[in-house]
Amino acid sequence: MLVADFDFELPAELIAQRAAPRGASRLLCLDAEEEARHRRIADLPDLLRPGDLLVVNDTRVIPARLFARRAGGGGRVELLLVEKLAPRRWDALARPGRKARLGTRLELAPGLEARIVAKREDGRHTLELSAEVEPRLEELGHVPLPPYIDRSDDATDRERYQTLFAREPGAIAAPTAGLHFSTELLERLGARGVERVAITLHVGIGTFKPVTAALAHEHRMEPERYVVQERAAAAIAAARREGRRVVAVGTTVVRTLESAAASTGEVLPGAGSTSLFILPGHRFRAVDLLLTNFHLPRSTLLMLVAAFAGRERVLAAYREAIARGYRFYSYGDAMLCERRPDPLG
Numbered sequence: 001m002l003v004a005d006f007d008f009e010l011p012a013e014l015i016a017q018r019a020a021p022r023g024a025s026r027l028l029c030l031d032a033e034e035e036a037r038h039r040r041i042a043d044l045p046d047l048l049r050p051g052d053l054l055v056v057n058d059t060r061v062i063p064a065r066l067f068a069r070r071a072g073g074g075g076r077v078e079l080l081l082v083e084k085l086a087p088r089r090w091d092a093l094a095r096p097g098r099k100a101r102l103g104t105r106l107e108l109a110p111g112l113e114a115r116i117v118a119k120r121e122d123g124r125h126t127l128e129l130s131a132e133v134e135p136r137l138e139e140l141g142h143v144p145l146p147p148y149i150d151r152s153d154d155a156t157d158r159e160r161y162q163t164l165f166a167r168e169p170g171a172i173a174a175p176t177a178g179l180h181f182s183t184e185l186l187e188r189l190g191a192r193g194v195e196r197v198a199i200t201l202h203v204g205i206g207t208f209k210p211v212t213a214a215l216a217h218e219h220r221m222e223p224e225r226y227v228v229q230e231r232a233a234a235a236i237a238a239a240r241r242e243g244r245r246v247v248a249v250g251t252t253v254v255r256t257l258e259s260a261a262a263s264t265g266e267v268l269p270g271a272g273s274t275s276l277f278i279l280p281g282h283r284f285r286a287v288d289l290l291l292t293n294f295h296l297p298r299s300t301l302l303m304l305v306a307a308f309a310g311r312e313r314v315l316a317a318y319r320e321a322i323a324r325g326y327r328f329y330s331y332g333d334a335m336l337c338e339r340r341p342d343p344l345g
Helices: 041-047 134-140 155-160 176-180 183-192 230-241 251-260 300-309 311-323
Strands: 026-030 037-040 053-057 059-061 065-070 076-086 089-095 105-109 112-119 124-129 168-171 195-201 224-228 246-249 270-274 289-293 334-338
Touching: 026 041, 026 311, 037 041, 041 183, 041 334, 053 230, 053 251, 076 124, 105 134, 176 289, 183 195, 195 230, 195 251, 224 251, 230 246, 246 251, 251 270, 251 289, 251 300, 289 300, 300 311, 300 334, 311 334
Parallel strands: 026 334, 053 195, 053 246, 059 168, 246 289
Antiparallel strands: 026 037, 065 076, 065 105, 076 089, 089 124, 105 112, 112 124, 195 224, 224 270, 289 334
């Protein structure tokens, strides 16, 4: 399958630069057989059934973007902490890379310095820090907004680029479908009889990694860490047993549940790492409905949604969303997709 099969043209003005208030976004509904319907995220309690199980991602975004200066009065270097390797050692991206040579010392703040001790072919830099950085991230770090948000982060992003479910620190990007939920919407869903349970997948750098291969199957996903708690596995098993629907809030939940699912469809509890790349033809075992944002062209996230709801139907829905002025990407509007019975459809 060609990556070009997942391309589309998006006017730049439809890339959301700020989030709507929680609970106020538009919602495009894509049923298994019907045409797209235009609703609001506030209508979700009317669109779901009593007994549906909402599965959310409770990862918490860390302020992983840091600014440093080369020791001795050198130029500024921007760092993005990607993965913690040891108490004072991190994998990171550095920009501009030419200023981050092996052995370079970077001054982050008084009493906190980083030294580049390794460079990898994929552009990652390994940092050795003079002290643990986590206690100072809230003070020194910035919200790691996606590159298509063409502005610097500010105080509002500290709250808005975090879901109400965020509990477990470790992500460098938000599971953005969860950003739509307000406290009032969750209360209405509960009153409707919609249950909720959380899993954890720490969103990593792979969410920004472009697909450069011409053939989709040649792309390799970056591994991301996940945890499916016993309570979550039991709730999903009960929903399956009782014929109730499992509603994934975001592609991160889909990838977690599909990675943790046995061949029988049973979602197994436990911790692990997933590099699962979901393309059309994938046979979904654990999810019935998907709430998701509108994704970048040629992206792995768009390919996952196409696998779930049908490539032609999803691209047609995207064209309609563009024509009607929906807002796209992390701070944009949402889609509610029903799983297409035919995985190749």
